[in-house]
Amino acid sequence: MANSFGSLYIGSSSLRNHQNAINTTANNLANVGTTGHVRQQVLFTDENYIKFANAAISPQQYGLGVSIGDVVHTRDMFLDKLYRSTSARSAFYETSYEAAYEVQTYLQEMEGKQFQNALKDFWNAFNNFGTDPGNSTAQNMVIQKASLFLSRSKAVYSGLKSYQKNINTQISEKIDKVNELAQNIFDLNYEIQKIEAGGIETAMDLRDARDQALDQLSAYGKIEYEENPDGIVSVRFENHDLLDEVRVYNMAKQTDKVTDFITPYWPNTSDMTSGDLDYVYDLTEEISSDMNTDMGSIKAQLLARGDMTPTYYNLFHNADGSTMTSEQYQEGIGKSTMMNSLAEFDQLIHTMMTQINDLFCPNTQVAEDGTCYDADGNVLYHTIEATVNGETVRVLADENGNAYYDADGNMIVATDAKFLDVNTTPRGEDGQLPPQELFKRNGCDRYTEITLRDAAGNAVTDANGNEIKIWKYNEEDLNDRSKMYTTEGVSINGDLLKIGTNLPHMKANMKDVDYDLGNKLLAAWTTESMWLSPYDTENCTFEKFYTKMVDELAMNGNIYATATDTLSGSLLSTDNKRQEVIGVSTDEELTNMIKYQNGYNAASRYINVIAAMIDTLLNSMR
Template structure:
């Protein structure tokens, strides 16, 4: 519903641009008529001037503009410092679709100024960028459909401490500088719109819920490449039949399915690694078939097999490594976001794939996963810290409190905007009343003035008649 409302605002932008262009054409027309009529210096084009003033009043509801009148009676109008009307000539605004979003940005079509509005910074009263309904709709709509990736994530100090307990202060400062730059960008874009802000907040909530559920049914191990033993193996085979270079696994850090502790499905194959929620086009794991087992070492120095062992009817052993496909925030198909999220189609087709049984590796053949606390751990995850609602705040919430504060914050902000709208309306009405007292025509006031002038005329007439009679009397009597 939020996305639908956002699209409707995009349509409103196009409608307002058309209306502004129409006003510009009419102002240019009246400029021509005023100059023509007043050229001889005999009369004023009052009707045309009144009509032009009304158009300026209407234009002021859409955009912030300035104007000046030349000595011939023509007018120049500037929108955001760009020439809009110059005497009998007017320039036009147009809507251009921004790549990858389908949203409009407003550009000048024929005066060479390019973008009509700077949308890279938050609106400002000081810079007069908070004036006009077109600016307001552009701000409210935002620049894109926001998601969790638009919420800056503050670096955690513990991530910059190595195994020896040494803190990498330089790397942490670099990460913090990048984070502060992201916060500034957030405040100027996503956080500048109440719509994109709530989109990002809600998507962050859903993203974390989905991760908690998927990680409960298909838990991962984080493996450090320097602790991987390939045991002589060099090549594996992907599901597509392509060769996979196993030496890639000996560098960096990555995630794989915990084949020893994950629950299994109730189907005959005891399937593992089935996620509940899927990304748009990317599987949770890249499955790599190996000829032999590969290992890692845990904190106690124990050797752990990383691949799932299977034995066919002929007794042949094969091993499958489930390499987790990390999210890529630059590609929506690789993200667990509302904009691409679906329930796993394999689960919809076959519910038995849902991993609710204990892993046979734990010695609980045929048992359900209740004994492994799968569902209790899932419930406990609701008490874990999800994150902050706003990068400008340090307050972090668990899942329940996050949702409560998200809705409460939206209500408080909406109520604040409603109060501001009511105040602005009262201010406009007050100013309009004062203007009408100067420019407007009050029938009651005009009637009073007519009666006043009529009585004054009658009094003056009687005075003249009296003087005339006195003079006539004097002339007749004394002449």
């Protein structure tokens, strides 16, 4: 009778464990499409055997049935690490490609090529003006096409700036996401530890969630992680602790007061008192796969965005004003897709505006012999040496060496200064001096008018008794973009928009059309007077500069695209290999389901037979 009840126990264990196996298989099938789910495999094992006797040969024993020895939760740690490192590198190049593609899209303006067309129309207007500067229709056409060209230029530059700010917003959101994922992993660590502390159950779903969080985290930067015997995973992010057994070390955001650009740093290792911040990313290091410095979308976006919105000046000059070398360019602004594109584009617009303005309103300055000459080589102004504010400079003077003064009694410094070439400058229909420049800075006029005075403060006059005036050129103020010839800092001269015939086109005698001016303007378009960057010093024209700028972007974009395609393929291949280990196979699980159902049915019939046998035995003993 005892053996009969023991057989009933064996049947019940089989029934119970097959039911659990069916539940596990059903869970796998239910999560076939669930991201991050790892298949669970049931392993059966025998229960303990009980011996009837201690015979030396063939001891009699009986078993207590079966049990589930383990539910295998299989992951390949090497494939996981390979997948996450590949994910980080793929995200870096994919993000870099997106930035290059967006910039190219803005320059081509959604393939409509409005800017390129505006550039060609501007050239055609000058071509017509150059052949007949006195034609009022040609004059107005130059002004209208210049207005359209500047409008398109501003639109492109504004679009690039907007995208730069958009990248900044994405960086901020991704920093928040990294902190969120770190906190999530930290919380899962302790949930897993609580469940697994008794050594009975494995927190499989929680481990799946934690592994998925690590997968997501790897796309934002280089990560290193390890699990201790208690099931706690500690993570390092960009060579700095992100979380451990004790706490999460969140990233903080430094916001630039001028640009509002955000840069992540580690507050726990920064000296907040002195402002010495421990930045998360070292953007000065060489980007190299061998050194693992090309990982993570945040770093790629920080590089693409840069740390400022540059002008043409920043393309060839360092922050201290020194001339930028090719090496400094490649290590600095050349690394940033947005900064480089903004600076190169502004350089094109700046050069075009200043060369055109300098032809309409030509300047002169002190030559090596200390004299200012006009364009024809005639003496325009004399200078002498004088001490101004403790510095020896040259100041304007008459032919007898008597210094000139302004209305405030100050000598007029000529060293490094420019003055309107009043003898040869072309005139508009109104004949006024200074003539109208085409592109006008929003923050200042082109010239400051000065009436020459002698030491006694009396106005100096010419032979006809007219006061002699000069026009001193107002240099660009690098601290005020409205006083620079930048894309955003200029507008078309409003006076010319009202009266187009005041565009300079006559010679200084106001009798002859200045055909030389037309020829010079045409030559400005065909003269190779520009460099693309300190790295690319091949001389080029306006149009060639723009073409090279677009080609440079396309080349960089192709490099990033090729790397992205290669790494995406590697990532997919690695993930496929991971899925072979952790993925759920519908066919395999359905096969297991049938197997466990048959086992369950067999155990059920076995129990029925044993129950009937016991019932028969009990009834026969009455």
